[in-house]
Amino acid sequence: MTAKAPRVLISDALSPAAVQIFRDRGVDVDFQPDLGKDKDRLAAIIGDYDGLAIRSATKVTAKILENAKNLKVIGRAGIGVDNVDIPAASSRGVIVMNTPFGNSITTAEHAIALMFALAREIPAADASTQAGKWEKNRFMGVEITGKTLGVIGCGNIGAIVAERGVGLRMKVIAYDPFLSPERALDLGVEKVELDELLQRADFITLHTPLTDKTRNILSAEALAKAKKGVRIINCARGGLVDEAALRAALDSGHVAGAAFDVFVEEPAKDNVLFGHPNVVCTPHLGAATTEAQENVALQVAEQMSDYLLRGAIQNAVNFPSITAEEAPKLKPFIELAEKLGSFAGQLTETGLKSVHITYEGAVAGLKVKALTASAIAGLLRPMLQDVNVVSAPSIARERGVVIEETIREAEGEYDALITLSVTTDTQTRSVAGTVFAGGRPRIVAIKEIKVDAELAPSMLYVSNEDKPGFIGRFASILGEAGVNIATFALGRDRPGGSAIALVEVDGVVPEKAIAAVKDIAGVKQVKSLSFA
Ligand SMILES: NC(=O)c1ccc[n+]([C@@H]2O[C@H](COP(=O)([O-])OP(=O)(O)OC[C@H]3O[C@@H](n4cnc5c(N)ncnc54)[C@H](O)[C@@H]3O)[C@@H](O)[C@H]2O)c1
Numbered sequence: 001m002t003a004k005a006p007r008v009l010i011s012d013a014l015s016p017a018a019v020q021i022f023r024d025r026g027v028d029v030d031f032q033p034d035l036g037k038d039k040d041r042l043a044a045i046i047g048d049y050d051g052l053a054i055r056s057a058t059k060v061t062a063k064i065l066e067n068a069k070n071l072k073v074i075g076r077a078g079i080g081v082d083n084v085d086i087p088a089a090s091s092r093g094v095i096v097m098n099t100p101f102g103n104s105i106t107t108a109e110h111a112i113a114l115m116f117a118l119a120r121e122i123p124a125a126d127a128s129t130q131a132g133k134w135e136k137n138r139f140m141g142v143e144i145t146g147k148t149l150g151v152i153g154c155g156n157i158g159a160i161v162a163e164r165g166v167g168l169r170m171k172v173i174a175y176d177p178f179l180s181p182e183r184a185l186d187l188g189v190e191k192v193e194l195d196e197l198l199q200r201a202d203f204i205t206l207h208t209p210l211t212d213k214t215r216n217i218l219s220a221e222a223l224a225k226a227k228k229g230v231r232i233i234n235c236a237r238g239g240l241v242d243e244a245a246l247r248a249a250l251d252s253g254h255v256a257g258a259a260f261d262v263f264v265e266e267p268a269k270d271n272v273l274f275g276h277p278n279v280v281c282t283p284h285l286g287a288a289t290t291e292a293q294e295n296v297a298l299q300v301a302e303q304m305s306d307y308l309l310r311g312a313i314q315n316a317v318n319f320p321s322i323t324a325e326e327a328p329k330l331k332p333f334i335e336l337a338e339k340l341g342s343f344a345g346q347l348t349e350t351g352l353k354s355v356h357i358t359y360e361g362a363v364a365g366l367k368v369k370a371l372t373a374s375a376i377a378g379l380l381r382p383m384l385q386d387v388n389v390v391s392a393p394s395i396a397r398e399r400g401v402v403i404e405e406t407i408r409e410a411e412g413e414y415d416a417l418i419t420l421s422v423t424t425d426t427q428t429r430s431v432a433g434t435v436f437a438g439g440r441p442r443i444v445a446i447k448e449i450k451v452d453a454e455l456a457p458s459m460l461y462v463s464n465e466d467k468p469g470f471i472g473r474f475a476s477i478l479g480e481a482g483v484n485i486a487t488f489a490l491g492r493d494r495p496g497g498s499a500i501a502l503v504e505v506d507g508v509v510p511e512k513a514i515a516a517v518k519d520i521a522g523v524k525q526v527k528s529l530s531f532a
């Protein structure tokens, strides 16, 4: 039987190149470029799709996600993912990926274009000339050469703008707390604090994401500190500049001009900046070139197909990246991590406090974040419904569970070992496993007692005092209950000490038989486990 092709909905105006990529890769694609504007219709049909490819018009809200019963991945053909409710997507296990570089050059070029438009009043001069006015004396511009360009946010796009600024013989200064001195040197920019940038810049260009820290980074107070006659360009996100305060600063002449591609409210139909003679506006065109749109459309279609067809994760904002080459190597360890988590989760009866996962040997070189997420998903699944590898870490964090990882060389007899220690209100329990040849995960220690067992769909776990007679009595209880024992793994810390048994059984062990096992002298805990 051939597997059903995954279905992807494109709900914004992506380049048709994306449609072709999906088709070539064997993904069933539905291209509805205007759907993003119709949230009710989107909510009505989203349940039919495994993937959703968007630009900025589609708003993926928690409500849309509630209806997205089959959704596995959202792909943003572009950079900003502020139109996606990431926590809601994560808690539903939906991967959200973007294309961080495909439109950077284009957007940087738009910022430079707007800088020239401001410096030489090109839009107003164009309108006047085409109106037959020939106002040669009205439009007196400023030269850019030798001026100071202040870049706020020197990441992908800011760095390209900075380099172009240096090429234009400008003095470039940058404010970005995460810009290293080495990178600043490489780019030929001077790293400064925000206040210094405000005091020195003739042009300010913004290139940060919109966060709680950057919202209104150019507030009324900041604008007041800026050099008189400054010109401001925003091609990043609406909300980085206080629009009303900027209008006041333009009206007073303190700010000489502003060029905005992005606005607090979009589509911007009626903005406080509109109508000012020294303001230039474009309708969020930063990424609007044929080249950039092809780049991001191709990239998002490739990334989404890779995930849906091969499990590879690239540029996800809510999960570590896994390449198509890594995916098959990780697979058996993901299964192992999830089973170790499930083992601990099924035995956990009191509140979880912390989880410590140690990766030893070959497994330490793999994407341990993905393995940790799998272990946490396995751990939480017996307690919570609908938890998966994407949502598990955030659910655990929300519940105050501390998650720690240790990565080290192999210390014992296994080339690769994962040890999961779970601390609850009452105890710490550890379980360790490895992957044997053929990719089969096996448990090799429980509570530091050596065992060797595969985790089968139906199992019984028993911990007891190591005393003669236990095995005979145990086997006859199961025999009397008509339960067949498939495999039997035993371990103990020392003769007469603590012992454990992991027993694979065919079918379900009746409660009565479990109660009878509990009554065997020296038995401390008996639990039916399922690893379906
Ligand atoms: N207009 C458009 O069409 C368009 C197109 C693409 C990207 N964008 C937007 O451009 C912005 C930049 O994109 P990018 O790809 O360069 O992002 P990026 O993540 O590569 O760079 C952002 C930079 O901002 C810095 N930063 C973060 N917080 C800061 C703070 N408080 N103060 C100063 N700097 C801070 C970061 O250190 C980083 O270097 C984003 O908001 C993105 O959504 C707009």
Ligand SMILES: O=C(O)CC[C@@H](O)C(=O)O
Residues within 6 Å of the ligand: 055, 056, 077, 078, 079, 080, 081, 103, 284, 286, 287, 288
């Ligand atoms: O898709 C667009 O046109 C805008 C893209 C831009 O805002 C981005 O963040 O990549």
